[in-house]
Amino acid sequence: MAKKNSTQKTNLLAQTTLNKDDQIVIAGAGGFIAGALTRYFHDQGFTRIRAIDKKPLPEWYQRVPGVECLCMDLKEEDNCKRACEGAVEVYNLAADMGGMGFIERFRVECLRSILINTHMIESAWKAGAQRYFYASSACAYNTKLQEDPNCPALKESDAYPAMAERGYGWEKLMSEMFCQEYTAERGLKTAIARFHNVYGPWGTWDGGREKAPAAICRKVIEARGSGKHEITIWGDGKQTRSFMFIDDCIFGIDQIMHCDELIATPINLGSHEMVSINELVSLAEKIAGITLQRHYDHNAPKGVAGRNSDNTFIQKVLGWQPSTSLEKGLAATYKWIEQQYQQRKAGHRTVS
Ligand code: NAD
Numbered sequence: 001m002a003k004k005n006s007t008q009k010t011n012l013l014a015q016t017t018l019n020k021d022d023q024i025v026i027a028g029a030g031g032f033i034a035g036a037l038t039r040y041f042h043d044q045g046f047t048r049i050r051a052i053d054k055k056p057l058p059e060w061y062q063r064v065p066g067v068e069c070l071c072m073d074l075k076e077e078d079n080c081k082r083a084c085e086g087a088v089e090v091y092n093l094a095a096d097m098g099g100m101g102f103i104e105r106f107r108v109e110c111l112r113s114i115l116i117n118t119h120m121i122e123s124a125w126k127a128g129a130q131r132y133f134y135a136s137s138a139c140a141y142n143t144k145l146q147e148d149p150n151c152p153a154l155k156e157s158d159a160y161p162a163m164a165e166r167g168y169g170w171e172k173l174m175s176e177m178f179c180q181e182y183t184a185e186r187g188l189k190t191a192i193a194r195f196h197n198v199y200g201p202w203g204t205w206d207g208g209r210e211k212a213p214a215a216i217c218r219k220v221i222e223a224r225g226s227g228k229h230e231i232t233i234w235g236d237g238k239q240t241r242s243f244m245f246i247d248d249c250i251f252g253i254d255q256i257m258h259c260d261e262l263i264a265t266p267i268n269l270g271s272h273e274m275v276s277i278n279e280l281v282s283l284a285e286k287i288a289g290i291t292l293q294r295h296y297d298h299n300a301p302k303g304v305a306g307r308n309s310d311n312t313f314i315q316k317v318l319g320w321q322p323s324t325s326l327e328k329g330l331a332a333t334y335k336w337i338e339q340q341y342q343q344r345k346a347g348h349r350t351v352s
Pocket of ligand 1: 029031034052053072073092095097098116135196204
């Protein structure tokens with residue numbers, strides 16, 4: 001495969017042997033990332049896309065015209081069989097998840113997502129699917145390596161010895177292993193991407209499951225709207241993270257899914273632009289053109305002290321890595337959340 005630099009974009013989907021009328025199955029499509037992935041396939045000209053989510057249709061974040069939409073609970077095996085009928089490629093992005101506020105409080109729900117992957121991969125294999133994608137997470141990494149805000153970026157081998165995030169992270173690690181063993185024993189080509197904090201328009205921005213970039217944009221917008229120029233930050237604001245813009249995530253899913261060198265091989269899909277939460281707030285303030293008085297809630301969920309994506313492997317294999325700057329991506333996200341905020345104020349329906 002030809003190597004590309006990080007700014008060149010050649011999508012591998014266009015180069016596969018897939019036919020445009022092959023059945024593509026996308027689980028979790030009522031949510032943020034799988035909703036954007038559904039749109040991506042549609043825009044590439046695919047005509048048989050099956051999108052599945054347990055949420056009722058009116059609650060789906062995006063509805064893409066011409067796509068078969070099924071509302072089903074994929075924790076049930078029979079529903080997974082139905083979902084995977086005739087599938088050529090299956091993308092599993094369905095999970096009960098959210099930001100730290102959700103995954104620290106609802107570990108049982110997070111763990112129970114293992115049922116989704118367990119039944120989906122079996123059904124995909126039985127249906128004779130060619131490829132299966134699993135959305136893993138940086139939460140699969142050993143938490144002991146993330147106790148300092150300046151800890152080194154996480155490389156793929158840092159998941160073992162295992163000490164993943166309780167609940168959510170262990171489910172991801174175990175589901176990764178399902179993918180690897182389905183490849184080893186049964187020959188299903190699996191792809192496993194460890195996402196690092198994805199953000200962007202059409203994501204959850206309120207209600208308790210939102211992640212830091214959306215939560216901070218919303219808080220800044222609310223402060224601006226109310227004239228009360230204050231913000232509460234979870235933790236001491238010194239915890240560090242990297243944030244990947246949604247367009248990079250979708251393009252990365254395509255690259256990873258269609259790269260034979262990456263079969264059954266977990267790989268980071270994240271930005272390596274690390275910032276502290278305080279810096280993230282400063283960026284949102286800059287976009288809004290205001291400065292807020294900061295309060296710190298030391299009892300709020302804050303996750304690990306530091307986390308970043310080591311992109312050496314993805315750059316080596318794909319010759320590409322997520323490259324949208326946080327400044328650019330956050331500006332687009334802020335703008336979209338502000339529109340949502342205004343729509344909600346006007347009594348219209350919004351995402352989350
Ligand atoms: P999301 O919550 O917006 O989307 C997940 C969707 O899965 C939701 O719409 C939900 O209703 C659906 N779902 C949950 N349980 C289901 C079930 N039993 N049957 C059918 N549908 C079900 O989340 P997202 O941010 O789009 O995340 C997508 C995937 O990427 C998840 O697997 C998540 O763990 C993973 N991930 C996301 C991030 C991130 O920063 N957003 C980071 C790491 C990993």
